[in-house]
Each structure stands twice: as structure tokens, then as C-alpha cells.
Amino acid sequence: TSSLVWLRRDLRVFDHVALHQALLESDKVYCVFVYDTTILDTLPRRDRRVDFIHASIAEVASELEQMGGHLIVRHGDPVHEIPALAAELGVEAVFCNHDYEPQAIERDATVERSLRAAGRQFASYKDQVIFEKSEVLSQTGGVFSVFTPYKNAWLKKLAADPSVLAPYNIEPHAARLAPRPAHAPALPTLADLGFEPSNLSKLKIPTGMSGASALFEDFLSRIADYNVARDYPAVKGPSYLSVHFRFGTLSVRHLVRTIVDLQERGAGGEGAAVWLSELIWREFYAMILFHNPHVVGTSYKPAYDAIEWETGPEADQMFDAWCEGRTGYPLVDAAMLQINQTGWMHNRLRMVVASFLTKDLGIDWRRGEAYFALHLNDFDLASNNGGWQWASSSGCDAQPYFRIFNPVSQSEKFDGEGKFIRRYLPQLKELSNKEIHAPWLAPRLLAPGYPAPIVKHDEARKRTLERYEVVKKPS
Numbered sequence: 001t002s003s004l005v006w007l008r009r010d011l012r013v014f015d016h017v018a019l020h021q022a023l024l025e026s027d028k029v030y031c032v033f034v035y036d037t038t039i040l041d042t043l044p045r046r047d048r049r050v051d052f053i054h055a056s057i058a059e060v061a062s063e064l065e066q067m068g069g070h071l072i073v074r075h076g077d078p079v080h081e082i083p084a085l086a087a088e089l090g091v092e093a094v095f096c097n098h099d100y101e102p103q104a105i106e107r108d109a110t111v112e113r114s115l116r117a118a119g120r121q122f123a124s125y126k127d128q129v130i131f132e133k134s135e136v137l138s139q140t141g142g143v144f145s146v147f148t149p150y151k152n153a154w155l156k157k158l159a160a161d162p163s164v165l166a167p168y169n170i171e172p173h174a175a176r177l178a179p180r181p182a183h184a185p186a187l188p189t190l191a192d193l194g195f196e197p198s199n200l201s202k203l204k205i206p207t208g209m210s211g212a213s214a215l216f217e218d219f220l221s222r223i224a225d226y227n228v229a230r231d232y233p234a235v236k237g238p239s240y241l242s243v244h245f246r247f248g249t250l251s252v253r254h255l256v257r258t259i260v261d262l263q264e265r266g267a268g269g270e271g272a273a274v275w276l277s278e279l280i281w282r283e284f285y286a287m288i289l290f291h292n293p294h295v296v297g298t299s300y301k302p303a304y305d306a307i308e309w310e311t312g313p314e315a316d317q318m319f320d321a322w323c324e325g326r327t328g329y330p331l332v333d334a335a336m337l338q339i340n341q342t343g344w345m346h347n348r349l350r351m352v353v354a355s356f357l358t359k360d361l362g363i364d365w366r367r368g369e370a371y372f373a374l375h376l377n378d379f380d381l382a383s384n385n386g387g388w389q390w391a392s393s394s395g396c397d398a399q400p401y402f403r404i405f406n407p408v409s410q411s412e413k414f415d416g417e418g419k420f421i422r423r424y425l426p427q428l429k430e431l432s433n434k435e436i437h438a439p440w441l442a443p444r445l446l447a448p449g450y451p452a453p454i455v456k457h458d459e460a461r462k463r464t465l466e467r468y469e470v471v472k473k474p475s
């Protein structure tokens, strides 16, 4: 029998469940990646993610060839491409890994129907998370809505069955990979796909499996300090692996296994435990999205859809100022320049700017969510939506909505010496470490060209508390 493995957000050739399973069950295994026009056609012609995928696909193709296999690459709508390719190759089955986003679930269901109508099988596996869907439930069998009890249940489940971390080795069965045909076309260039290079390579963002592995190695050398270092945007604290989680150039099982091994040897300290907890946040949001697809576009807590956000030309101007880093609040502005220039933003700053947009400017979280979706290299529907709903208090958070970040005290606390701010806003470099968090209090001459604050935080805070009053009223 022969089969086709369809790669999507799992761009690697090691510890890969669908590939492993296909190799076990078939004599000949083809692999394909489809540049999905239903997604690509909506993007600007320079997009760091397309560059990232393009570079990572080149590595997958070359690694597969070294193992005696070959990567077929198509450009089109997978709903047509996959069944057509399966027919062309005459395979009995298509294998892939689960995707939990509503549109992807629909896409996969359509592909499955087409394949089955033609007498072929479709098989899909858990790969991008340790626990999925309803695997982690409360003691009464309910779906969790709060993180901490979910995390405790997740950790308990892992302790009860550490075999979920076992690797899915490819090498022993690699002889079943279908080899490169004699006249195989070359991989498409970015230009073939209709794109121009972004600044990804200039940013030195490592791509592919080798990039993920190098980043993880580097992070392991400083993981013990993660719990403290991760909060300071000027410090090299986090792992910078998010884009690799997004595109599956790493194996989550391998990462978690490494952390658990560290912990069993009494190493890794508080840093390793906190980092593992962040990986569990990722799974929590994937689970929330799977069980609550209404979070795409509406509030997790429906009462929050009664909030009246600021609209009209003035709100649009405020939104533009936020997007372009012109709010007059240095930490917010530097953070927005970070995302605009690099496609990544520090987690602390994601919380600060999201709180600022929704609770200082009174602008709908969905507008911020969409902006992040367009600009983040690591954009992930579940985590981004979860993060935005958390910041606007409409989501899964035990904290009440009157937790409103103060952009100046956040700046004083997490960028005390203004190092991060100065990196992105050199026009503020003359300000002292004390003045840099609120330049309007310093002599104007010292901050040439830097805008005055577009809102007064204290007044905005009051307006937000009034705006949010509606969530208390019965609808």
C-alpha cells in the first residue's frame, strides 16, 4: 500500500506522528506541502511568515532527500490539491496531524469527504500538543475555563502517563519513503509564489528544524533564570521559540521531555517549571478554542459583548497612533515598533499594549487582535485570541476587569533603566532613567519630535471602569 503525508504546521521530519504512522502502515510514503492560496492570497506581498515557511520547507525537502525521500510541493487550495495529488499518485490514504482552528477543521473535513468519496482513507493524529481536545478535564468531566486548575490536571495526567512523551522515530522505517522522481520540479522560489523577501534574514531569525534546535540549546543554558528574566524586555530572557511552535519545526514532546528530565535530575530550578507552565498556557488556549469556537469574533464571556467601544474618526486616529507607536507612552510605542520591525513582541509588552488599546484607548480588542494576526511571526489563532481576551478581561481569567495596567509604572518596573525604550526610540536617549517613562514631565527639548500622550491614563481608567459597568448588569 502507499500513502501521502500532508505537512501543515508540522514542518519537520523527526518525531512526527503522522509521518511515523504512515511509515508503519504503508510500503511507500509520499510527502507533500501545499502553499495554501486561501491563506497566502490575503497577505501583503512581503511577509516574514512566508519567508520563514519557505526557508523551513527547503530544509524539510533537503532532510527528506538525505533520508532517501522527497518532498512534493504544491501551490493552490489544499481542498483541491490534496485529493487531486492522492489520485495522481494512486495512494490509499492521506495522513496528517490535527489542527484545532475552526477553519482548518472545516478544511480537513472537506478533504476527508473528497478522499473517502474516491475510496481513500484519511487519518489524522495528535502531534502539536501533549494533551488535546477533551484529554484534560475536571474531576466532574467538565471542560476547564480557568488556567490554574487546568494546569494542575495537565501535570497530573503527564505524571500518570509519561509515555505520551515518547518519540515517534522516523529513521527505522525511512526506507519506505518514496524517492525523488527523475524529473521532479525544483522547489518554488518566493517569486514563484508571488512574494518578495521580507527582512527576516536580516533579523537573523533562525528558521527550520536547525534554527529551532539552536534556539532551544541556547535557551537551555539560561532556563534556570527564566522565571525572573522573562519579565524584562531588555533582557534575553525567553526562548524566542514561538514561531517554531507555530510552524512545528520543533517537537513539543521532545521539549517537554527535556524539561521533565532536567527536573528529575533536580536541575532547571524555578525557571524550568515556569517555562513548562507557559507551554501549558499554549495548550490551554488551543483547548479553549477547540471547545469554544465562538471566541473567534465574540467574547468568551458573552456579557462582554455588550461593551460599547470607541468608534469614529477620533478612535481611528487613536488606533493608528497605537499601531505606529505614536501614543506618547514610550513603553507602548517602543513595543509597537518592535512588532512592526521584527514581527515579535515580548510577552510583557503584549500584555501592556493590549491593555493600553482596550483600557486606555477604549478600542475593541478585536482590532488589536487583527493587527497582531497580521504582524506576528508567531501568530497563532488560539494564543493570540486568548491573549487579547485576557487583556480585555472578556476571556478566561480569574482576575476582575478592573485590573488595568498603568503604562508608566509597568515601564518603571520592567524597563527601569529605559534600555528597551532607547533601543526603539533613540529620540528619547537624552532623558534620564527617571524621565524616560513619562517624557511629558521632562523639558520638551530633551525629547525632540516625540508626541505628547494621546490620553491621560487616570482619566482613561475612569472611563474604562464606566464602560465596563455593563458587564455587571443582567442582559
Ligand code: FAD
Binding pocket: 230, 238, 239, 240, 241, 242, 243, 245, 246, 278, 279, 281, 282, 283, 285, 345, 346, 347, 348, 350, 351, 354, 372, 376, 378, 379, 380, 381, 383, 384, 385, 386, 387, 388, 391
Ligand atoms: P517563551 O516565554 O519562551 O515561552 C515558550 C512558549 O510558550 C512560547 O513560544 C509559546 O508557545 C508558549 N507561550 C508562552 N506564553 C504564552 C501565553 N501567554 N499564551 C500561550 N502560549 C504561550 N503567542 C503565540 O505563540 N502566538 C500569538 O499569536 C500570541 N499572541 C499573543 C497576544 C497577546 C495579547 C498576548 C498577551 C500574548 C500572546 N502570545 C502569543 C503569548 C506570548 O506572548 C508569546 O508566546 C511569547 O511572547 C513568545 O515568545 P517566546 O517564544 O520567547 O516565549
